[in-house]
Amino acid sequence: MHAVSIEKLLFSWSGQQPTLDIPAWQIKQGETVLLRGPSGSGKSTLLSLLAGINTPQSGSLNLFETAFPSLSGRQRDRYRADNIGYIFQQFNLLPYLSALDNALLACQFSKKRRQRIAEQGSSAEATANEMLQRLGLNSAQIEQPAHTLSVGQQQRVAAARALLGAPKLLIADEPTSALDAEHRDTFIQLLLELSSQNNTTVIFVTHDAALSSYFDKHVELNELNQAGAQP
Amino acid sequence: MIRLAIKSLMNRRASVLLTVIAIAVSVTLLLAVERVREQVQSHFANTVSGTDLIIGARTGQTQLLLSSVFHIGSMTNNMSWESFEDIRERPEVSWAIPMSLGDSVQGLPVVATTNAYFEHFKYGNKQALEFSQGSAFASDEEVVLGADAAEKLSKTMGDDIIIAHGSGGISFSEHDQHPLTVTGVLQRTGTPVDQAVFVTLHSLEMIHSGEHEHSGHDHHNEAPADSISAALLGLKAKPLALRLQRQINTYEKEPLTALLPGMTLQELWKTLRVFEQALTAISAMVVLIGLLGMLTIMLASLRERRREMAVLRAVGAGPGTIFGLLLSEALLLTVVGAFSGLLLLYGLQWSLAGVIQSQTGLILSTTWPGASEWWRMALVIIVGFMLSLIPAWRAYRQSLADGLTVKI
Structure with missing residues (x-):
């Protein structure tokens, strides 16, 4: 089964020149993909399509054989809550919630995620605690409001939130750009380790090609996207 | 979601607190007027x-x-004792209480009357006056x-009191030479x-005329006073009141006024209604300003909360959820504000x-809020809710446009 399957996808922002024009792109389930693209290459647009925030004007975009463009906005929101983990570049957390509550946020919005955890014979809270500890937060930090944590810790909480409840797909939008090299490497290792446990497909966006050794595949967005290419 | 709204509000507690206070104070004002x-x-x-009458x-x-x-x-004219x-x-008259007014003791009004006052005057739910100490007048030297x-x-009982001529705190002619003795104290009404301060009609007459001689003079069969300020009448049958009022208003021997207390009060309220309405309108404006303050703060916070919205969108919250979040925040603010206003009022x-x-002799009873007060509070909450549709709608649009990528 394909995690992502794109054919003849066209997307443009309100009648302008197409931002995205992807003839074909597939990602297998469980694969980890490094997606590299300079800014302005339509990276954020592609991610918003994959996350179901926007839909393409034409072409097909299937996630795990679900045709995204045919779903309503509400259905896409539900699908995202249940199946997609998302990590931002930074400012991932609600500053007024504790690290634990932030990690639990995705489960709060998704019954399916809570069910999956329950099937493992555990509670969301216990699993979140365990995961945060594996990511290197001590029990005091877990209870702290998110804004008191360091950037590195915040990114790890974001990873826990994204992966809690075993989503099928993880989208990480330059999650390591605010981290130094040492933290970056451990972060990616932990992220991939946790993902593989649930057979989660990973799309990792970065501009740093040096990270490609960690991933199954390396994709250049410029090669994928024909928009703006010479006629 | 309510939990999230509360935590988010707590995070901005300084501005939230100010908003709640503004709403509370304005609600207090609105309720206090009523x-x-x-x-x-x-x-x-x-x-x-x-x-x-x-x-x-x-x-x-x-x-x-x-x-x-x-x-x-005060009354400028008197009516004659004969009338x-x-x-x-x-x-048709069952009882009558004559009264002379216009004097004071240390700013307290002096009412010169007869024992008929203590016998017939009724207040509240037709309760009669009662003495906590002593009794009514037995002679003209009593108060x-x-x-x-x-x-x-x-x-207290047995103490002497000096009555002054004129009303108000400071009086020009004090009749120090004419002390009266306290023989009764009334229960609180x-x-x-x-x-x-109650004295007899005759003793007031003596104060005014400057007579120094006390009883012993042959006043007994004469009228206790030449004239009085007003009189309260009780009738044998209430329906007679209108007819008697007309007769007194057209009294031939001297020009008199008769009034039905209930009706005159109604007329008084009617004339004051404009004033009342103005006060209500002003306090309603103050409430609106309080709510507009909330609106301002919510709109201003939207910009800095775009990240928050994007994070919520990322974990699967739809724009509808964002809309609901903003609405519930505003609802919390107005409800808490309105009820704090109520508490403040009681405080x-x-x-x-x-x-x-x-200062006014007015006893404000602390009763449970009445229907009109609940209505006013409900109205505040409804208006607050409607106003909050604006930031909620803005947040909805914003979260649709931003999606997951916030460009700040």
């Missing part, structure tokens, strides 16, 4: 419960009512004090009776009750 109006009206209505020399009805029962303002006697003797008057003058009433009573 409460004071209601209580003043019921207080006034309570003061004259047994009296069917009030008569006096020709004057405005409101002036006569206010000066005779509430000791507010009073003539009316008192009419078959009866209302409950507050006794307290303020710090006089919660009406202007509590403030009054103020409780702490200021003493001052208000001693």
Whole structure:
């Protein structure tokens, strides 16, 4: 089964020149993909399509054989809550919630995620605690409001939130750009380790090609996207 | 989601607290206007419960009512004792209380009357006056004090009191030479009776004429006074009141005014209604300003909360959820504000009750909020809710446009 399957996808922002024009792109389930693209290459647009925030004007975009463009906005929101983990570049957390509550946020919005955890014979809270500890937060930090944590810790909480409840797909939008090299490497290792446990497909966006050794595949967005290419 | 709204509000507690305070204070004002109006009206209505007609020399009805029962303002003209006697003797009149007003003791109104006052005057739910100490007048050298008057003058049974001519705190001619003895103190009524100092008509007459000789003079068969300020009448049958009022208003021997207390009060309220409405309108404006303050703060916070919205969108919250989040925040603010306003009202009433009573004689009862007060609060919450649709809609649009990528 394909995690992502794109054919003849066209997307443009309100009648302008197409931002995205992807003839074909597939990602297998469980694969980890490094997606590299300079800014302005339509990276954020592609991610918003994959996350179901926007839909393409034409072409097909299937996630795990679900045709995204045919779903309503509400259905896409539900699908995202249940199946997609998302990590931002930074400012991932609600500053007024504790690290634990932030990690639990995705489960709060998704019954399916809570069910999956329950099937493992555990509670969301216990699993979140365990995961945060594996990511290197001590029990005091877990209870702290998110804004008191360091950037590195915040990114790890974001990873826990994204992966809690075993989503099928993880989208990480330059999650390591605010981290130094040492933290970056451990972060990616932990992220991939946790993902593989649930057979989660990973799309990792970065501009740093040096990270490609960690991933199954390396994709250049410029090669994928024909928009703006010479006629 | 409510939990999330509360935590988010707690995160911005300084501006949230100010907003709640602004709403609370404005709600207090709105409720206070209504409460004071209601209580003043019921207080006034309570003061004259047994009296069917009030008569006096020709004057405005409101002036006569206010000066005779509430000791507010004074009467410029008097009615003659003969006219009073003539009316008192009419078959439809059951009792009559003559009163001379216009003097004061240390700012407390002096009411010169007869024992008929203590016998027939009724207040509240047709309750009669009762003595906590002593009894009514036995001679012209005696004085009866209302409950507050006794307290303020710090006089009890057997103490001497000096009556001055004129009203107001400072009087020009003090009749130090004419002391009277306290022989009775009335129980508290919660009406202007509590403030009054009661003397006999004849003793006031003597004070004014400067007579120094006491009883022994052959006053007994004469009228106790040449003229009086006003009289309260009780009728044998209430329906007679209108006819008698007309007869007195067209009295031939001298120009007189007769009024039905309930009706005159209604007219008074009617004339004051514009004023009331203005006050209500102003307090409603203040509430609106409070709510607009909330609107401003919510709109201003939207920009800095775009990240928050994007994070919520990322974990699967739809724009509808964002909309609901903003609405519930505003609803929380207005509900908490409105109820704090109610609490503040009770707090103020409780702490200021003493001052208000001693300054105005008005007893504000701390009753459970009435229907109109609940209505006003509900209205505040509804308006707050409607206003919050604006930031909620903005947040909805914003979260649709931003999606997961916030460009700040």
